[in-house]
Amino acid sequence: MRLLIMSDTHLPKRAKALPEPLLARVPHADVVLHAGDWVDTATLDLLERLSRRLIGVYGNNDGPGLRARLPEVAYADLGGLRFGVVHETGAAQGRERRCADRFPDLDVLVFGHSHIPWDTTADTGLRLLNPGSPTDRRRQPYCTYMTATATDGRLTDLELHRLPRK
Known part of the structure; x- marks a missing residue:
């Protein structure tokens, strides 16, 4: 199962659109996970249309809609x-x-908010993943997102993708 993991898209405040390299991967992922701070409903609508399955949550910058x-x-x-x-x-x-x-x-917890990529494992075995942000790098050198594969109870091929600076 191919996973595409993102958070903190903050559209259209931080960027006008999702980066093309990220958007190109959406239809090929079995599941897209978004850890909040969408800011606009248009991004949610877009990912619902393009993805096979979308799992998302709201963040502190997300309004009533x-x-x-x-x-x-x-x-x-x-x-x-x-x-x-x-x-x-x-x-x-x-x-x-x-x-x-x-x-x-849980085996894996995906979170956002900090815009700082994170991959650690708790003493209990819980894996914590933060993909950073594909649109707002803040103090990070790059905007980022993650991909991974989940198969037979294992998370493999985890990759942090750096997006080109603009």
Whole structure:
């Protein structure tokens, strides 16, 4: 199962559209995961149209229209793994323990908010992934997103993709 993982698109505030390299991958992913801060409903509509399956949550910058259509936390079984998607996880210090305590039944937690790519594993085995942002790099050198494969209870081929600077 091919996964495309993104967060913090902030459209149209930070960019006018999703980057073409990211958009080109959407139809080829079995599942697209978006960890919130869409900002506009047009991006949600677009990804619903283009993707085979979309799992998304709302973030702190998402208004009533997005909150009415998206949950705060989403759960899915993908490729034999139990996934959760949430926008905010709090401060980086203590994140693994905090998330492992909050989500004890998950194998993988996808989150956003910081715009900082993150890939760590808690003592419990919970894998935490933040794809960064494809449109707003903030203090990072590149805008980013992730792809991975979930098969037979394993997450493989995880790749952080750097988008060209504009």
